[in-house]
Amino acid sequence: MNGKKRVLSECPGLGCISICTCGSVHVKIGPVELTLEAGAFAQSALMFRHALEAMEADQQTARAGSILTH
Numbered sequence: 515m516n517g518k519k520r521v522l523s524e525c526p527g528l529g530c531i532s533i534c535t536c537g538s539v540h541v542k543i544g545p546v547e548l549t550l551e552a553g554a555f556a557q558s559a560l561m562f563r564h565a566l567e568a569m570e571a572d573q574q575t576a577r578a579g580s581i582l583t584h
């Protein structure tokens with residue numbers, strides 16, 4: 515946890531993701547910081563993406579009402 519960090523991605527006002535010499539990925543969102551093993555981080559990234567896709571699909575369904583467009 516006390517190793518050097520390299521910032522991989524950052525979103526001003528939200529948080530940042532950095533990789534640490536301890537081998538873990540530190541995900542900081544507001545006051546919360548998650549420390550994830552690299553593999554767990556990769557899975558989390560996919561999980562976030564799938565959640566976003568599911569959310570977008572829900573919004574599209576809501577807009578289209580009950581009409582199936584495809």
Ligand SMILES: [Zn+2]
Binds near residue numbers: 535536
């Ligand atoms: Zn660390």
